[in-house]
Amino acid sequence: MKKYFANIIQAVKTTWKGFTITFRHFCKAFSRQKPVFVAESHYFEQNTGKVTLQYPKEKLPTPEIGRYKLHNEIDDCIVCDKCAKICPVNCIEIEAIKATQEFGKTSDGTSKRIYAAKFDIDMAKCCFCGLCTTVCPTECLIMTDEYDYAVTDISLHNFHFANMSEAEIAEKKALYEQYLKEKEEAKKQTNKEVADAETPKSENELNTEVKPKITFKPKFKPKS
Amino acid sequence: MANIVPVEKDPQILDKIGYKSTKIEDAMYMNELTTLNLGPTHPATHGIFQNVLLMDGEKIVAGESTIGYIHRAFEKIAEQRPFYQITTLTDRMNYCSSPINNMGWWMTVEKLLGVQVPQKAQYMRVILMELARIADHIICNGILGVDSGAFSGFLYLFQWREHIYDIFEEVCGARLTTNMGRIGGLERDFSEKAIAGIKKFLKEFPPVLKEFETLFNRNRIFMDRTIGVGAISAERALNYGFTGPNLRACGVDYDVRVNEPYSGYQDFEFDIPVGENGDTYDRFMVRNEEMWQSLRIIQQAMDKLPKAEGSYHADDPRYYLPPKQEVYKNMEALIYHFKIVMGEIDAPVGEVYHCVEGGNGELGFYLISDGGRTPYRLHFRRPCFIYYQAYTEMCKGQQISDAIMIMSSLNVIAGELDA
Numbered sequence: 001m002k003k004y005f006a007n008i009i010q011a012v013k014t015t016w017k018g019f020t021i022t023f024r025h026f027c028k029a030f031s032r033q034k035p036v037f038v039a040e041s042h043y044f045e046q047n048t049g050k051v052t053l054q055y056p057k058e059k060l061p062t063p064e065i066g067r068y069k070l071h072n073e074i075d076d077c078i079v080c081d082k083c084a085k086i087c088p089v090n091c092i093e094i095e096a097i098k099a100t101q102e103f104g105k106t107s108d109g110t111s112k113r114i115y116a117a118k119f120d121i122d123m124a125k126c127c128f129c130g131l132c133t134t135v136c137p138t139e140c141l142i143m144t145d146e147y148d149y150a151v152t153d154i155s156l157h158n159f160h161f162a163n164m165s166e167a168e169i170a171e172k173k174a175l176y177e178q179y180l181k182e183k184e185e186a187k188k189q190t191n192k193e194v195a196d197a198e199t200p201k202s203e204n205e206l207n208t209e210v211k212p213k214i215t216f217k218p219k220f221k222p223k224s
Numbered sequence: 225m226a227n228i229v230p231v232e233k234d235p236q237i238l239d240k241i242g243y244k245s246t247k248i249e250d251a252m253y254m255n256e257l258t259t260l261n262l263g264p265t266h267p268a269t270h271g272i273f274q275n276v277l278l279m280d281g282e283k284i285v286a287g288e289s290t291i292g293y294i295h296r297a298f299e300k301i302a303e304q305r306p307f308y309q310i311t312t313l314t315d316r317m318n319y320c321s322s323p324i325n326n327m328g329w330w331m332t333v334e335k336l337l338g339v340q341v342p343q344k345a346q347y348m349r350v351i352l353m354e355l356a357r358i359a360d361h362i363i364c365n366g367i368l369g370v371d372s373g374a375f376s377g378f379l380y381l382f383q384w385r386e387h388i389y390d391i392f393e394e395v396c397g398a399r400l401t402t403n404m405g406r407i408g409g410l411e412r413d414f415s416e417k418a419i420a421g422i423k424k425f426l427k428e429f430p431p432v433l434k435e436f437e438t439l440f441n442r443n444r445i446f447m448d449r450t451i452g453v454g455a456i457s458a459e460r461a462l463n464y465g466f467t468g469p470n471l472r473a474c475g476v477d478y479d480v481r482v483n484e485p486y487s488g489y490q491d492f493e494f495d496i497p498v499g500e501n502g503d504t505y506d507r508f509m510v511r512n513e514e515m516w517q518s519l520r521i522i523q524q525a526m527d528k529l530p531k532a533e534g535s536y537h538a539d540d541p542r543y544y545l546p547p548k549q550e551v552y553k554n555m556e557a558l559i560y561h562f563k564i565v566m567g568e569i570d571a572p573v574g575e576v577y578h579c580v581e582g583g584n585g586e587l588g589f590y591l592i593s594d595g596g597r598t599p600y601r602l603h604f605r606r607p608c609f610i611y612y613q614a615y616t617e618m619c620k621g622q623q624i625s626d627a628i629m630i631m632s633s634l635n636v637i638a639g640e641l642d643a
Binding site for chain 1: 305308309311312313374376380383393394396397398401403411412417435438439442443444445545548551552561565566567
C-alpha cells in the first residue's frame with residue numbers, strides 16, 4: 001500500500017519537472033524567431049522563441065552552393081554532352097548539330113562549334129546530386145536557389161533550354177550535311193589524283209608503308 | 225508460427241484432417257488467438273515493413289515480418305554505374321545520416337584504388353560523420369518519446385536537427401541527400417560560414433540535450449514504459465549479428481571506430497557507452513550518451529583542424545577532378561577530366577571490404593571490381609537488415625504498445641532495411 005502511494009508521488013514529481021520545462025518554453029514563446037542563417041551572430045539566441053516560419057511570407061535563406069533548380073545559360077553552352085553523360089538518372093537530353101565553322105564565343109572565350117537543337121532537363125527525374133554542375137567546363141549549368149516551382153502538370157517540369165526554332169534546326173542540319181558531302185567529294189577527288197599519279201611508280205616504293213605522324217603523346221603518370 | 229491450425233475445436237474432426245498435436249489444450253488455445261496486421265502503412269512504424277502478430281488478448285505470442293516494400297535494387301543498379309554516380313545511391317540508404325554512408329563508400333573506393341587521404345580531409349570527414357550521427361540519434365530518441373506519447377521533447381530537439389541541416393547545406397549544398405565527398409577528400413573546403421555554424425552548434429547544443437535528458441531520463445512514466453521491454457541477452461544479440469548501439473546496450477563494447485580505426489579516429493579520445501540489460505531503456509541511454517561523446521569528438525577535431533597537414537583533397541589527378549582553369553590550359557588535366565567524367569577510371573581488379581560505424585552499427589561495403597568502369601558486384605552490409613531479424617523474438621510476451629516502443633528503440637530505417 002505504501003509502495004502504491006510512493007509510486008504515484010515519484011511519478012508526479014518527475015513529470016512536474018517536465019512540466020516546468022515546457023512552461024518555461026511557453027512563457028518565452030511570445031517572441032517570434034526570425035529566419036536567420038547559421039552564421040549570424042544572434043542565430044542561437046532566439047532559442048526558446050517560436051520557431052514556426054510563416055512560409056510564403058518568410059523563407060529560410062539558402063546558401064550560394066545550394067542544390068535546387070537547374071538553370072542553363074544556353075548562350076554559354078558548348079554542347080559537350082558531359083552533363084548528360086555523368087547524370088546518374090539520365091534526366092538531361094541533348095541533341096547536337098555540328099556547325100561547319102566556329103560561329104561564336106562563350107562569355108569566357110571558348111569557341112562554340114556545335115548547335116544545341118534540343119536541351120531538355122527533366123527536373124522531375126533529377127536527383128539533385130550536383131554532378132552535372134561540377135563537370136560543366138564553361139560553368140553554364142548552375143543550380144539556382146529556387147526550390148518553389150510546384151506545378152500541377154508533371155510535363156511542365158521538363159524545362160527546355162534550347163532556343164533554336166524549327167526552321168533554324170532544319171537549316172543547320174542541311175548545312176552540315178552539305179559540308180559533309182563536299183568533304184566526301186573532295187576526298188574522292190584527292191584519292192583519284194593520288195591513284196592516277198601513283199601508277200607509273202616502281203615496285204619497291206609501293207611496298208613502303210606510310211606511318212602516321214605523331215604530334216603529341218600524353219603522359220599518364222600522376223604527379224607524385 | 226508456421227503451423228497455423230484451423231478454427232476447429234472438435235478433437236475427432238481435428239484427428240481426421242490430420243492435425244498433429246495430441247494436446248487438446250493447445251488446439252483450443254490456438255483457436256483463441258487473434259492475428260493483427262501491423263501493416264506496411266502504419267503511422268507508428270518508421271518506414272514500410274509489415275509485421276503479422278499472433279496475439280493472445282493484448283500479449284504477443286509470435287510474429288512474422290515481411291520486408292521489401294521499399295526495395296529499390298541498389299545493388300543491381302550499382303553494377304551499371306561508374307564510381308562517382310554510386311554516391312547518390314548510398315545517400316538514400318540510411319537517409320537520416322547520409323554523410324556517413326557517403327564517406328564509407330569513398331573510403332571503400334580509396335582502399336581499392338590505393339589513394340591516401342590527407343589528414344585535414346580526414347578530420348573534416350570525421351566532423352561531418354559525427355554531426356550526422358548526432359542527427360540520427362536525435363531522430364531515434366525523439367521518436368521514441370513520441371511513440372510513448374511525449375511530444376514536446378521531440379519538438380525541442382528537432383529544431384537542432386534543422387541547424388545540422390543548415391551546416392550540411394553550407395558544406396555541400398543539400399540538406400538530406402548530401403552526395404558529399406570525392407575520391408581522396410571533399411569537393412570544397414569548409415567555408416567561413418560553415419565553421420562558424422559548427423562552432424556555435426558546439427556551444428549551444430549541450431544545454432538543449434541536457435534539457436531533453438531532464439525530460440526523459442529519470443521520468444518515472446518513461447522508465448516504466450521502457451525498462452524491461454524488449455530485452456535481449458548479449459549472447460543472443462551476438463548470434464544474430466547485432467552491432468552498434470543495440471549491441472552496446474547489451475553490454476558488449478564493440479565499436480568499429482575503436483576496433484578498426486579509419487579516417488583518423490585513432491587521434492581522438494572518446495568513451496564507448498555500454499548498457500547492461502539490452503532493453504529499450506538501455507538503448508535510449510546509450511544513444512544519449514553517444515551524442516555527448518560525438519560532441520566531444522567534434523570539439524577535438526575542430527581544435528586540431530587548423531594545424532592538420534594537407535589540404536581538403538588528395539593530390540591525385542587520376543581520380544580527383546582537376547580545377548577548371550587547368551582543364552583549359554593543360555593537356556593532361558583535360559584528359560584526366562574527360563576520363564573521370566566518362567567513368568573510365570583505371571580500377572584494378574580485386575575485391576575490398578570496408579566498414580564504418582554507422583548510426584545503427586557496422587555499415588560495410590563489399591566491392592568487387594573487374595577492372596571495368598563499373599563495379600562487378602557491390603554489396604552493402606546494412607545493420608538494420610541484420611538486426612531486424614531479432615525483432616519478432618524481442619516482441620514475444622510483450623504487449624502491443626511495447627512492440628511499437630521496441631521498433632522505435634531499434635532505430636529501424638526502412639531505406640537501410642531494404643536498400
